[in-house]
Amino acid sequence: MKNIAVIDYGMSNLHSVLKSLKKVINKNYNLSIAYSSRDIEDASLLVLPGQGAANSCLEKLASDFPNLKTHIMNKPFLGICLGFQILFEKSFENDGVDCFSLITGDVKDFRSTIKKDMKVPHMGWNKVNQKYNHILWENIPDKSFFYFVHSYYAKATTETNILSDSDYEINFTSSILKDNIFACQFHPEKSSKHGLQLLSNFINWSEKLT
Amino acid sequence: MSVAKRIIPCLDVDKGRVVKGTNFIDIVDAGDPVEIAQKYDNEGADEITFLDITASHEGRNNILSVVERVADEVFIPLTVGGGVKNFNDVRDLLSVGADKVTINTAAVSNPDMIDDVTDKIGRQCIVVAVDVKKIDNNYIVFTHGGRTQTNLKAYDWCLECQKRGAGEILLTSMDKDGTKDGFDVEILSKISNNVTIPVIASGGAGNLDHLYQAIVRGNADAVLAASIFHFGEYTISQAKEYLKAKGISVR
Numbered sequence: 001m002k003n004i005a006v007i008d009y010g011m012s013n014l015h016s017v018l019k020s021l022k023k024v025i026n027k028n029y030n031l032s033i034a035y036s037s038r039d040i041e042d043a044s045l046l047v048l049p050g051q052g053a054a055n056s057c058l059e060k061l062a063s064d065f066p067n068l069k070t071h072i073m074n075k076p077f078l079g080i081c082l083g084f085q086i087l088f089e090k091s092f093e094n095d096g097v098d099c100f101s102l103i104t105g106d107v108k109d110f111r112s113t114i115k116k117d118m119k120v121p122h123m124g125w126n127k128v129n130q131k132y133n134h135i136l137w138e139n140i141p142d143k144s145f146f147y148f149v150h151s152y153y154a155k156a157t158t159e160t161n162i163l164s165d166s167d168y169e170i171n172f173t174s175s176i177l178k179d180n181i182f183a184c185q186f187h188p189e190k191s192s193k194h195g196l197q198l199l200s201n202f203i204n205w206s207e208k209l210t
Numbered sequence: 211m212s213v214a215k216r217i218i219p220c221l222d223v224d225k226g227r228v229v230k231g232t233n234f235i236d237i238v239d240a241g242d243p244v245e246i247a248q249k250y251d252n253e254g255a256d257e258i259t260f261l262d263i264t265a266s267h268e269g270r271n272n273i274l275s276v277v278e279r280v281a282d283e284v285f286i287p288l289t290v291g292g293g294v295k296n297f298n299d300v301r302d303l304l305s306v307g308a309d310k311v312t313i314n315t316a317a318v319s320n321p322d323m324i325d326d327v328t329d330k331i332g333r334q335c336i337v338v339a340v341d342v343k344k345i346d347n348n349y350i351v352f353t354h355g356g357r358t359q360t361n362l363k364a365y366d367w368c369l370e371c372q373k374r375g376a377g378e379i380l381l382t383s384m385d386k387d388g389t390k391d392g393f394d395v396e397i398l399s400k401i402s403n404n405v406t407i408p409v410i411a412s413g414g415a416g417n418l419d420h421l422y423q424a425i426v427r428g429n430a431d432a433v434l435a436a437s438i439f440h441f442g443e444y445t446i447s448q449a450k451e452y453l454k455a456k457g458i459s460v461r
Contacts (some may be wrong), residue, residue: 015307021329110427117433119406121334121377124213125256125461145214145461147287149334168212190309192251194285 005034005043007068007083009060013189017049017080020189024200037065038084046207047076049189050082054107054152055094057082069100072181076206079183080197084176087183090155103176105156114169120166121151128175128186130164135208136182136201145195146174146186154185180209214265214461215425216256218289218410220245221437229263230440239247240440242401243276247284250439255286256461259312259380259434262292270299274306281307291339291380300327304335309371312380314339315353317369318360321374328375337410338376340368342397343384349397356384365404366398371434379405380434383413390416390437396429418444418452424442425458426441 004021008014014033021031034040050057055193061068071077074089079087091107099107125145129136139204153172156162163182166174175184181210188195223243230240238290240246247258257282262273270293276292288305291312300311316351317324317338341356342349342364349364381386381401383394393414400411413432415421415438424430438444450460 013304013309015305016285016309019282019307022282023285023331040437051334065301110227118212119408123334123408124216124431136446150212189288190285195285 001029002028002044003030003032003042004045004047005032005040005158006047006049006208007034007040007085009057012140013187014049014052015162016189017047018058020066020199021047024196025203029104029203035064035098037067040065040068040071043075045078046071047078048072048083049080050084050085050086051149052082053094054082054086054099055097058097058099060141061086069102072102073179076202076209077181077183078202079181080187080189081185083126084183084185084195085150085152085154087176087181088156091152091197092141093152095134102181103156103161103178104158105173107152109152110168110170111151116171121149123149125191126156126166126168126186128164128166129135129143131162134163134177135205136163136177136198138204140201141198146184146188146191146195148174149188150185180206212459213431214256214459215430215453216410217254217421217446217453218257218259218260218281218432218434218458219250219255219262219446220412220434220436221440222261222436223276223292224263225271226276230437230450235244242281244283245435246411247280247288250446251284251286254450254461255446256432257287257289258284259289259291262290264292270302271322274302277308278306288339291337296323297327297330300331300335305333310335310337310377312337312339314341316356317371317376318351318353318362321370324374324376333375333377336376337378338368338371339380339382339389340364341372342394344394344397348433349400365400368401368405371425372407376407378408378410378431380410380412386414387412389414391429392416392420393424393430393433395423395428398424401427402431408432418449420455421449422453422458439445 409430411424417437
């Protein structure tokens with residue numbers, strides 16, 4: 001039995017993520033909510049959902065999951081939304097906050113870069129442009145729509161880390177892949193069939209990691 | 211490139227069942243919320259809104275159980291409104307699987323609630339529903355399901371909601387609601403062109419061209435409709451195809 005630990009730091013849409021994972025896993029998997037470091041020690045897969053502000057998220061993670069970064073580097077990992085953004089080097093949210101630096105690049109405010117008449121947050125269904133073929137995209141056509149809700153966007157600077165990009169007046173990174181780390185800006189748990197397919201692909205991919 | 215325009219079917223829920231009716235008479239049972247929500251999801255609905263119309267006190271538990279059952283099976287954003295009075299109501303709905311909650315009367319009676327709730331749980335979760343009626347050339351906000359006239363002007367109130375942290379505005383024209391005569395594009399464009407948060411058009415959808423007009427002339431970010439989808443006049447996929455053929459970006 002493999003355990004998927006979904007990290008709870010008190011400010012995410014944890015329930016939606018749990019429900020969608022429950023829908024795609026088979027009987028070899030068990031889902032649990034992780035409240036502290038102890039709960040992720042034995043996990044086979046880690047999921048970090050996210051909503052809210054970067055600084056309070058990082059503070060809470062630092063106090064409740066002090067060795068999280070090591071676990072992210074060593075277990076199949078899925079980060080969603082804020083769980084994607086905190087993998088970068090620095091977020092300009094809350095006057096600037098240092099992140100995990102697992103992916104090169106920064107997280108910036110849409111409002112500082114796009115025209116005034118574009119609505120922020122970037123909320124709704126937008127196209128995800130796949131940068132290369134991968135098992136994570138199995139049965140998901142290129143340029144499929146996924147559901148986004150965010151005011152800050154990330155831009156990865158190492159080309160090979162970029163699994164997809166998207167456009168909201170400017171081009172930004174919408175998902176990354178590096179070794180055992182997969183993370184996306186959009187919400188697969190709210191993206192209907194393609195979202196569920198992606199979660200299912202994540203499980204399949206994790207089984208192939210050595 | 212912008213986000214796709216959203217099409218949102220709205221379901222009235224009474225005592226845990228979806229009901230439909232015209233002008234609040236001849237309300238009939240229209241089926242199980244989970245089955246109907248799944249059907250709309252399969253047709254390509256971008257979001258689903260549930261409006262709890264249960265009048266009685268025990269209504270809250272009914273709607274919570276509906277949302278919980280739907281959220282187990284339907285994986286698109288779910289918005290729930292009707293009788294939401296305070297932070298606890300919002301929190302309860304989110305904890306059973308709602309993604310967004312609409313507040314209406316409570317926001318007008320206690321505007322600080324908007325700041326309070328959005329500070330605690332984030333802007334994206336709160337949709338302020340604004341019911342408006344044109345009186346002597348002014349659009350005035352009504353509450354209590356359209357029964358109570360306030361002294362708020364729609365434009366001022368929407369700007370205030372945005373300032374206080376609302377994530378979206380659901381703008382319903384009471385003059386148009388139920389007429390199947392088209393949306394009120396005048397007030398829609400006035401609000402949408404002056405706020406930076408998304409505006410959802412509601413009230414008046416009678417055919418697919420009305421959806422198009424709300425988007426093009428009303429500048430709506432999303433269109434909400436009930437009866438044209440409930441009574442099988444159009445499917446969501448037909449609406450999407452119609453808009454796509456006219457050059458609108460849809461999913």
